[in-house]
Amino acid sequence: MAGAEFEFSDQDFQRVRRIINQVAGISLADGKRELVYSRLSRRLRQRGFRRFEDYCDFLETSGDETELSEFVNALTTNLTSFFRESHHFEFLAKELLPGLIRSRGLNNRRIRIWSAGCSTGEEPYSIAIVLREVLPATGWDVKILATDLDSNVLATAERGVYEWNRVKDLSEPRLRRWFQKGRNAQAGWVRVAPALRDLITFRQLNLMDDWPMRGPFDLIFCRNVVIYFDKPTQQILFERYADILAERGHLFVGHSESLFKVTERFAPLGKTIYQRCL
Numbered sequence: 001m002a003g004a005e006f007e008f009s010d011q012d013f014q015r016v017r018r019i020i021n022q023v024a025g026i027s028l029a030d031g032k033r034e035l036v037y038s039r040l041s042r043r044l045r046q047r048g049f050r051r052f053e054d055y056c057d058f059l060e061t062s063g064d065e066t067e068l069s070e071f072v073n074a075l076t077t078n079l080t081s082f083f084r085e086s087h088h089f090e091f092l093a094k095e096l097l098p099g100l101i102r103s104r105g106l107n108n109r110r111i112r113i114w115s116a117g118c119s120t121g122e123e124p125y126s127i128a129i130v131l132r133e134v135l136p137a138t139g140w141d142v143k144i145l146a147t148d149l150d151s152n153v154l155a156t157a158e159r160g161v162y163e164w165n166r167v168k169d170l171s172e173p174r175l176r177r178w179f180q181k182g183r184n185a186q187a188g189w190v191r192v193a194p195a196l197r198d199l200i201t202f203r204q205l206n207l208m209d210d211w212p213m214r215g216p217f218d219l220i221f222c223r224n225v226v227i228y229f230d231k232p233t234q235q236i237l238f239e240r241y242a243d244i245l246a247e248r249g250h251l252f253v254g255h256s257e258s259l260f261k262v263t264e265r266f267a268p269l270g271k272t273i274y275q276r277c278l
Helices: 010-024 030-047 052-061 065-075 086-103 122-134 151-159 172-178 231-244
Strands: 110-116 141-148 161-163 179-181 189-192 200-204 217-222 245-253 266-270 273-276
Touching: 010 030, 010 052, 010 065, 030 052, 030 065, 052 065, 065 151, 086 122, 086 217, 110 122, 122 141, 122 172, 122 200, 122 217, 141 151, 151 200, 172 179, 217 231, 231 245
Parallel strands: 110 141, 110 217, 141 200, 217 245
Antiparallel strands: 161 189, 179 189, 245 273, 266 273
């Protein structure tokens, strides 16, 4: 790249693509070269490298897991918001949870949910709000597992503290019930209520690695994640989701994602909601 601060050849770009694919299963498109340069330049600057070639050498040979994590963090996108793709939460509140309440007897009041690719936490906290609003106050064993590859966004999620503009579009009753407004030096910030935080366990997880949890999960949110994977990787991932979901469990994917010609183990319910059928 002419006039650039760091040397960044086509070979360097292909090498970065190969490393991120090997480490995280992410397939970077041809048009992501400028994004890669912009995001990784900060890492080169901080670590004192002058060329991408040297930085890639370091990633592949040093065994420095911390820098490899920073590399992945730099190249992953974490766009999210509370109740993003609101139809998913409407389905959860009006159909899925009421159906579970009706179908489960006194001895089967266990619900397990996985937010896979939870980013900065808005998704699992939105799920928790719906659970608290719909389920009876007592008698249910409910847990949410929230995972992400990016350690930085997970730290934000676990803190549960957000700028006011992240929640300002929520209804006034929800704001009063589920968020605590900061005062004085914390003015302009809100903290998620303990009743929501108590439902969620945050863990770092690479979806390409072995999964330590055994399930079964009643529903999985994996939204706007598989768009970064190639078709063979998507096929593997959806097979693994089907294996860890309960019979007739539900899978939620992003608005631009589809399981068409990727797996036959899910039946579409509409609006990017699927139910395990095999």
